[in-house]
Amino acid sequence: MAWYPAATRMELQPESDAQAAIRPTQFIVHSIAAPWTARRTYEFWRDSTNLESHFGLGYAGDLGQFIGTETRADANAGANRRPDGTGAVSIETASNLQHSDPWTDEQVEALIELGVWLHQRHGIPLRICRTHDDPGYGYHRLHAAWSTGGTACPGDARVRQFKEAVFPEIVRRATGAAEEPDEPEQPAPTTPALEDPVAIPISESNPRAAQLPADGSWLDIAMADAVLVGPGETYSVVAAVQIDGLQQHAKVQTRFYYRNQQTGDRSYFLPMTHEVVFEVDDDRETVEFNTIVVHHPLTHRVPDGHDLRVQVSAKNPGGVAPAYIRHRTLHGLRGI
Numbered sequence: 267m268a269w270y271p272a273a274t275r276m277e278l279q280p281e282s283d284a285q286a287a288i289r290p291t292q293f294i295v296h297s298i299a300a301p302w303t304a305r306r307t308y309e310f311w312r313d314s315t316n317l318e319s320h321f322g323l324g325y326a327g328d329l330g331q332f333i334g335t336e337t338r339a340d341a342n343a344g345a346n347r348r349p350d351g352t353g354a355v356s357i358e359t360a361s362n363l364q365h366s367d368p369w370t371d372e373q374v375e376a377l378i379e380l381g382v383w384l385h386q387r388h389g390i391p392l393r394i395c396r397t398h399d400d401p402g403y404g405y406h407r408l409h410a411a412w413s414t415g416g417t418a419c420p421g422d423a424r425v426r427q428f429k430e431a432v433f434p435e436i437v438r439r440a441t442g443a444a445e446e447p448d449e450p451e452q453p454a455p456t457t458p459a460l461e462d463p464v465a466i467p468i469s470e471s472n473p474r475a476a477q478l479p480a481d482g483s484w485l486d487i488a489m490a491d492a493v494l495v496g497p498g499e500t501y502s503v504v505a506a507v508q509i510d511g512l513q514q515h516a517k518v519q520t521r522f523y524y525r526n527q528q529t530g531d532r533s534y535f536l537p538m539t540h541e542v543v544f545e546v547d548d549d550r551e552t553v554e555f556n557t558i559v560v561h562h563p564l565t566h567r568v569p570d571g572h573d574l575r576v577q578v579s580a581k582n583p584g585g586v587a588p589a590y591i592r593h594r595t596l597h598g599l600r601g602i
């Protein structure tokens with residue numbers, strides 16, 4: 267979950283599945299000291315290092331997202347993920363090699379829009395971070411704890427833009443002060459979208475293939491993100507997983523669970539929601555199979571400090587031949 271709709275999704279694996287969940291409380295902007303497009307930044311993270319930021323922004327305003335905003339990324343040292351499970355969302359922006367140039371108009375606009383979305387989606391408060399762990403908005407050099415050994419990033423010109431143009435405009439738009447010339451009859455919203463009681467539809471899919479452990483061990487699977495629903499959110503969801511390589515009498519299980527964001531421990535109190543012994547109905551050796559797990563026709567709330575994830579297990583007789591996930595989808599509502 268938590269992929270920004272206005273960004274092009276360029277998912278980094280295995281980081282996107284494997285890294286710990288965060289509850290995003292800060293937004294920290296960077297200059298990457300390279301004149302790269304979002305795509306080029308993605309390729310750099312993918313091919314040259316195991317570091318990454320959540321977002322990358324090119325000079326033309328091209329915006330890529332590499333990691334879900336509720337998963338840890340690496341750009342901010344101590345702010346990536348604190349012991350209490352909170353962390354910072356990071357963006358690397360194209361710059362000259364000395365990161366001395368200002369952001370382009372397109373970059374400024376993209377930063378503002380993303381900043382507004384982060385306030386609406388995650389409730390990041392509309393202030394500049396007063397301390398290194400204070401929720402809010404900032405730029406990399408603002409607090410020493412956000413880097414190892416200090417940094418000038420994102421450069422003087424951009425710090426000035428951040429203070430004078432980007433951050434004030436985030437506040438103005440997020441608080442409903444923006445003009446709405448297309449709909450003059452509509453009063454400006456007076457409450458943040460975060461408090462809006464309207465449920466948000468979930469419709470996510472992931473075509474990535476994955477081999478299931480042949481011995482029937484559970485495998486965590488990601489949809490848009492390994493975190494399906496974050497702490498304290500209400501939800502109702504249905505997951506469907508397409509599996510092939512199953513043999514007669516294979517056992518397939520699917521379940522949701524709550525994961526403790528501090529310890530990584532799994533809560534066992536969610537019911538096992540789908541288990542089936544697979545029966546081939548003709549003489550084919552293996553066939554594709556769709557397993558569907560529902561949680562729940564009623565509404566649930568993810569406990570504080572936890573997130574909702576989903577796992578799959580498939581074991582062929584003998585436990586030697588693996589089965590394969592071919593596709594996964596998640597549908598439902600959050601914020602009910």
Ligand SMILES: [Zn+2]
Nearest residue numbers: 296297406419
């Ligand atoms: Zn930086």
